[in-house]
Amino acid sequence: xxxxxxxxFAEAARQLKKEAPRIQFGKIDVTHHHDLRKEFNIxxxxxxxxxxxxxxxxxxxxxxxxxASAFITWVKRRTGPxxxxxxxxxxxxxxxxxxxxxxxxxxxxxHNDSVEVFSxxxxxxxxxxxxxxxxxxxxxxxxxxxNTLVVFKKGKPVHNEVLEDGRQNKLDLTRLIKTFTLDxxxxxxxxxxxxxxxxxxxxxxxxxxxxxxxxxxxIYENYKSAAVEFRGKIMFVLVDTNETRNGRVFEYFRIRxxxxxxxxxxxxxxxxxxxxxxxxxxxxxxxxxxxxxxxGKAKLHLSSEEITEDWDKMPVKVLVGKNFNRIxx
Numbered sequence: 001x002x003x004x005x006x007x008x009f010a011e012a013a014r015q016l017k018k019e020a021p022r023i024q025f026g027k028i029d030v031t032h033h034h035d036l037r038k039e040f041n042i043x044x045x046x047x048x049x050x051x052x053x054x055x056x057x058x059x060x061x062x063x064x065x066x067x068a069s070a071f072i073t074w075v076k077r078r079t080g081p082x083x084x085x086x087x088x089x090x091x092x093x094x095x096x097x098x099x100x101x102x103x104x105x106x107x108x109x110x111h112n113d114s115v116e117v118f119s120x121x122x123x124x125x126x127x128x129x130x131x132x133x134x135x136x137x138x139x140x141x142x143x144x145x146x147n148t149l150v151v152f153k154k155g156k157p158v159h160n161e162v163l164e165d166g167r168q169n170k171l172d173l174t175r176l177i178k179t180f181t182l183d184x185x186x187x188x189x190x191x192x193x194x195x196x197x198x199x200x201x202x203x204x205x206x207x208x209x210x211x212x213x214x215x216x217x218x219i220y221e222n223y224k225s226a227a228v229e230f231r232g233k234i235m236f237v238l239v240d241t242n243e244t245r246n247g248r249v250f251e252y253f254r255i256r257x258x259x260x261x262x263x264x265x266x267x268x269x270x271x272x273x274x275x276x277x278x279x280x281x282x283x284x285x286x287x288x289x290x291x292x293x294x295x296g297k298a299k300l301h302l303s304s305e306e307i308t309e310d311w312d313k314m315p316v317k318v319l320v321g322k323n324f325n326r327i328x329x
Contacts, residue, residue: 004066005046005066006027006046008066008067008068008071009025009027009046009048009068009071011068012068012069012071012072012075013025015068015072016072016075019072019076020075020076020079023075023079030042030045039056040059047061048061048062048065048071049061049062050062050075050078052078060078062074063200064198064200065126066198070126070127071126073126073127074123074126077122077123077126078123081119082119082120082122082123082130083105083118083119083122083130083131083132084129084130084131084132085110085131085132085133086104086131086132086133086135086138087133087135087138088135088137088138089137089138089141091131092104092131092133092138092141092142095129095131096152096155097155098129099128099129100128100153100154101127101128101129101151101152101153101180101181102128102129102130102131102151102152103122103125103128103129103130103131103149103150103151103152103177104130104131104132104133104142104149104150104152105118105130105131105132105133105147105148105149105150105163106132106133106138106139106142106144106147106148106149106150107132107133107134107147107163108134108146108147109134110132110134112147112165113165113166114147114163114164114165114168115132117163117168117169117170117173118130118132118149118163118173119132120170121170121173121174121177124170124174125174125177125178127178127181128177128181142157146162146163147162147163147164148160148161148162148163149161149163149173149177151177151180153180158180159176159180159231161173161176171200172232174200175199175200175201175232175233176231176232178198178199178200178201179199179201179231179232179235181195181198181199182195182196182199182235184224184227184228184231184236185207185220185223185224185227185236185237185238186235186236186237186238187237187238187239187240188206188237188238188239188240188246188249189243189245189246190245196235196237197268199235201232201233201234201235202267202268202269203233203234203235203265203266203267203268203293203294204234204235204237204265204266204268205230205234205235205236205237205263205264205265205266205286205289205290206237206238206239206249206253206263206264206265206266207219207220207223207236207237207238207239207261207262207263207281208239208241208250208253208255208259208260208261208262208263208264209238209239209240209241209260209261209262209281210240210241210242210260211238211240211242212242215261219261219281220238222281222282222283222286223236223238223281223286224236225283226283226286226287226290229287229290230290230294233290233294234265234290234293234294241255241257241260253266253273261281262275262276263275263276263281263286263289264276264301265289265290265293265298272300273300273301274289274293274298274299274300274301275299275301276289277289277299
């Protein structure tokens, strides 16, 4: 909530006042300052912006940061080095085991485009520690031979991303890394819905199925297998159709009991919905659906009511999505 974030922001200001007294904090109620709201294009509340070197041009937006600790890290990484330089395996191990998640960049040398992109990404993901190394010993210890970003979860490597100059950008890496704050497949509920929308992946695939059905385990395993391949590109969500509190989600996608198991893709930016053409939830069908969507070849799914039997009996015809184009155009 806005109130909650306001409190976290105040807590961060208190702590940073001691650690970094040069950083000034201010709070503006834009209901009384319409000119500022317009100048800085404030659309949602609360919005946090950081102004650098006294300039009001191009302030930096702080998005998706909800805890005081993450906000403090975010500010520190903006005003100082964004990653820890690692010189020994002991140092690497300390970072890897300090938290649930850690990201380490292994590089041949510390001056290239990939290092730059890695450092920029670290600034935008304050929820986890970032380290980087160009030490041959450290790279050899983890069996790394190319410039590689490794995500560690609970001390174990869970993802290796080879970094090639110019191939990855900050947003792609941010999306990929932030998905590790969630499970590979995230079950939708009131608690996880906030976390799901915090990860900046705009493509969501949703599997609608009762979790107590006989076929659930097979379908779920297939869904998880497909999720591995599209991590960072498409967020995989599970919606339990037995859970009555998910009713609004079924309504939004027009999912009825006879439709399940059903698979849909939603693009958050355009609000466009896509239906998997195949009925069976197999790994092949899921991969084909996701790939055709990413290639821009998936067909838009326009929810429609069924055509009524007497739609053209009267002078005023009854149109629904399914017969609208044919009759009107």
